[in-house]
Amino acid sequence: MKPEGVSIWEPEKECLGVEELRQLQLERLQATLNRVDRHVAFYRKMFREIGFVPENDLGDLDDLKRLPFTTRDDVSNSYPYEMFAVPLREVVRVHSSSGTSVNPRVVGYTKRDLKNWAQLVARILASAGLTHDDVIQVTFAYGLLTGGLGIHYGAERLGASVLPTSVGRTERQIKIMQDFRTTALVCTPSYALIIADKMEQLGVDPKRLSLRHAVCAGEPWTEAMRSEIQERLFVTATDNYGISEVMGPGVAGECLEQSGMHVQEDHFLVEIVDPATGAPCEPGALGELVITTLTKEAFPVIRYRTGDLARLIEAPCPCGRTFRRISRIEGRCDDVVVIKGINIIPERIGDVLEQVKGERPTYQVVVTRQGNLDQLEIWIEVTEKLFFDKMREQRTLVDEMRQKVANFIGIVPRIKLVERGSLERINGKVKPFVDLRRPWH
Amino acid sequence: MLTVKSLHAYYGNIHALKGVSLHVRSGEIVTLIGANGAGKTTLVHSICGLVKPARGSILFEESDLSRLTPEAIVRRGISLVPEGRQIFATLSVEANLEMGAFIHRKDRQGWRRDMDELLERFPVLRQRRRQLAGTLSGGEQQMLAICRALMARPRFLLLDEPSMGLAPLIVREIFDIILELRREGRTILLIEQNARAALQIADRGYVLETGKIVLQGEGRDLLAHREVQRAYLGKGAKPIWDA
Numbered sequence: 251m252k253p254e255g256v257s258i259w260e261p262e263k264e265c266l267g268v269e270e271l272r273q274l275q276l277e278r279l280q281a282t283l284n285r286v287d288r289h290v291a292f293y294r295k296m297f298r299e300i301g302f303v304p305e306n307d308l309g310d311l312d313d314l315k316r317l318p319f320t321t322r323d324d325v326s327n328s329y330p331y332e333m334f335a336v337p338l339r340e341v342v343r344v345h346s347s348s349g350t351s352v353n354p355r356v357v358g359y360t361k362r363d364l365k366n367w368a369q370l371v372a373r374i375l376a377s378a379g380l381t382h383d384d385v386i387q388v389t390f391a392y393g394l395l396t397g398g399l400g401i402h403y404g405a406e407r408l409g410a411s412v413l414p415t416s417v418g419r420t421e422r423q424i425k426i427m428q429d430f431r432t433t434a435l436v437c438t439p440s441y442a443l444i445i446a447d448k449m450e451q452l453g454v455d456p457k458r459l460s461l462r463h464a465v466c467a468g469e470p471w472t473e474a475m476r477s478e479i480q481e482r483l484f485v486t487a488t489d490n491y492g493i494s495e496v497m498g499p500g501v502a503g504e505c506l507e508q509s510g511m512h513v514q515e516d517h518f519l520v521e522i523v524d525p526a527t528g529a530p531c532e533p534g535a536l537g538e539l540v541i542t543t544l545t546k547e548a549f550p551v552i553r554y555r556t557g558d559l560a561r562l563i564e565a566p567c568p569c570g571r572t573f574r575r576i577s578r579i580e581g582r583c584d585d586v587v588v589i590k591g592i593n594i595i596p597e598r599i600g601d602v603l604e605q606v607k608g609e610r611p612t613y614q615v616v617v618t619r620q621g622n623l624d625q626l627e628i629w630i631e632v633t634e635k636l637f638f639d640k641m642r643e644q645r646t647l648v649d650e651m652r653q654k655v656a657n658f659i660g661i662v663p664r665i666k667l668v669e670r671g672s673l674e675r676i677n678g679k680v681k682p683f684v685d686l687r688r689p690w691h
Numbered sequence: 692m693l694t695v696k697s698l699h700a701y702y703g704n705i706h707a708l709k710g711v712s713l714h715v716r717s718g719e720i721v722t723l724i725g726a727n728g729a730g731k732t733t734l735v736h737s738i739c740g741l742v743k744p745a746r747g748s749i750l751f752e753e754s755d756l757s758r759l760t761p762e763a764i765v766r767r768g769i770s771l772v773p774e775g776r777q778i779f780a781t782l783s784v785e786a787n788l789e790m791g792a793f794i795h796r797k798d799r800q801g802w803r804r805d806m807d808e809l810l811e812r813f814p815v816l817r818q819r820r821r822q823l824a825g826t827l828s829g830g831e832q833q834m835l836a837i838c839r840a841l842m843a844r845p846r847f848l849l850l851d852e853p854s855m856g857l858a859p860l861i862v863r864e865i866f867d868i869i870l871e872l873r874r875e876g877r878t879i880l881l882i883e884q885n886a887r888a889a890l891q892i893a894d895r896g897y898v899l900e901t902g903k904i905v906l907q908g909e910g911r912d913l914l915a916h917r918e919v920q921r922a923y924l925g926k927g928a929k930p931i932w933d934a
Contacts, residue, residue, distance in 0.1 A: 270714075273694055273696070273712070273714050274714070276696065276697070276712050277712045277713060277714070277897075277904065277907055280697070280710060280711075280903075281904050281906060281907055284903045284904065284905050285905055285906075288905075304710070305709035305710040305902070306699075306710065308697075309697035309710065309746070310697070336918075340917055361915070361917075362908070362912060362916065365912075
């Protein structure tokens with residue numbers, strides 16, 4: 251039962267008994283498998299290859315473990331619509347992920363998907379302590395990425411007043427925060443600190459703001475960062491988790507206990523697996539988060555490998571929600587680098603650079619941090635092809651590279667040409683990625 | 692209240708139910724919609740103990756129905772209003788109701804009182820209490836079939852296509868009765884081809900296709916669902932029943 255004073259958006263669902271929840275999950279999983287078996291060639295082929303017949307072979311939730319994983323590349327290779335489980339005329343919204351692969355990962359939503367999505371985001375906002383009385387400033391990007399619009403519709407569903415300020419222009423964000431009396435800030439944790447820095451610089455006193463909540467997501471962060479955000483902005487900072495391929499924001503969110511994010515288990519099935527072997531992890535162990543959607547119609551995924559590292563927390567939560575929790579995302583288990591909430595695979599940047607001169611340069615992706623601001627740098631070793639006598643030509647080349655990379659990932663990098671052989675090497679190979687941000691601890 | 696888990700059952704040689712899971716909570720109206728031959732009636736028969744499932748389980752509260760005889764299942768509080776009504780045409784209305792009280796036959800006073808109450812409630816049947824059931828109109832026969840099921844004093848009522856062959860106005864009447872039965876605290880599993888009418892009164896629904904559940908959700912969600920509209924409501928078809 252939920253304790254006094256805890257506000258739960260859909261208590262009849264979020265506090266469901268374990269047995270009822272498992273039955274509901276089983277029903278929804280079976281329907282999902284029946285549907286993808288019929289409508290998605292990728293899954294039909296996957297099932298045939300291992301001789302899996304959904305109606306015969308999924309008698310129990312555990313039987314799901316017989317199925318292979320779906321990977322980021324699988325989705326990327328299905329660009330743009332191959333993995334959709336409904337015809338395009340049923341799709342009312344399309345989003346795509348940040349450009350970690352050659353092809354972005356495109357996802358779609360039916361009307362009902364959007365309705366569920368808004369409802370789930372409303373749940374996580376409510377669990378973070380927000381109500382219809384809040385003025386919510388959403389600093390995620392509005393556009394193809396799921397962050398902005400995903401939070402937006404959920405915040406409206408909650409009945410709050412929503413300020414879709416989108417990303418960047420920190421000074422303006424702060425002015426809006428002051429003038430519009432923002433009570434809740436939705437941001438990446440690092441952006442919360444950038445805002446705090448900027449306020450300091452501008453001489454804005456955070457105590458004089460109406461701000462009470464920071465709802466953070468989009469990148470791995472730490473308890474130390476949480477404390478810093480809470481102390482500097484005088485807010486309660488909560489964590490939530492979303493991933494475009496699964497839905498976007500709304501997959502899991504922290505309650506005011508601030509100790510792990512409740513997974514919306516009536517809509518998602520989570521597993522934690524060993525990233526190397528794919529075997530299920532011991533309860534509580536750190537592993538890769540794998541998610542199966544239970545209600546998504548346009549873009550269901552079966553055993554999707556998120557690449558995010560987390561632990562499953564089985565212990566009941568004092569808030570009364572029965573959904574199990576995942577720990578904060580403790581990192582990535584692949585070569586994905588998260589900068590300003592955008593996922594980047596350093597290897598793919600090489601593909602882009604190669605387009606410029608038709609030759610793959612020796613390069614290194616370096617992330618630095620000035621204050622709380624992440625900066626993406628690409629260090630490239632000069633070769634004859636990349637070297638010009640004339641300053642102007644040299645600059646044109648660098649500009650072209652910067653432009654190409656910026657177009658691809660959505661962040662403008664700083665490009666540095668360095669002397670041949672000067673990049674750090676391990677066993678003769680240049681490290682593709684170096685993180686010079688101050689260590690989180 | 693009722694939990695069906697990964698149920699497989701055969702209708703003759705046909706694999707009619709292929710891993711069907713569904714649940715009905717106490718006090719709910721849940722509907723199962725599907726076309727002819729989707730496996731709806733096989734599911735009904737499995738719940739009532741008329742068909743032995745090949746695999747899977749059917750739990751009603753704590754008991755596993757697949758191990759019980761049809762009579763024991765009725766005693767647990769489940770009553771069936773069968774497809775096509777199946778009233779005893781050559782018996783009177785009263786005799787039909789008496790048959791419904793089979794499990795309470797020793798409690799003569801009790802079932803007499805039940806019968807009086809039902810006849811009080813459905814004056815049409817009272818007027819025809821001594822008439823042969825076969826002479827009733829379709830709607831009256833359906834009413835009689837429901838009353839006969841109620842004579843067993845069920846907490847859980849299974850209705851197999853109660854709208855079949857009835858005029859739209861009569862369907863509405865029957866569905867109003869179903870709503871009333873729920874208000875009295877009964878739990879209802881409604882099997883229907885008339886998806887529009889069923890989804891309008893149901894809290895939740897499941898869509899069965901060739902023995903498999905392919906959709907589930909709240910009644911109003913399914914009613915608005917494009918797939919359901921196309922497959923079961925008929926694009927541009929005249930509403931059969933409006934609530």
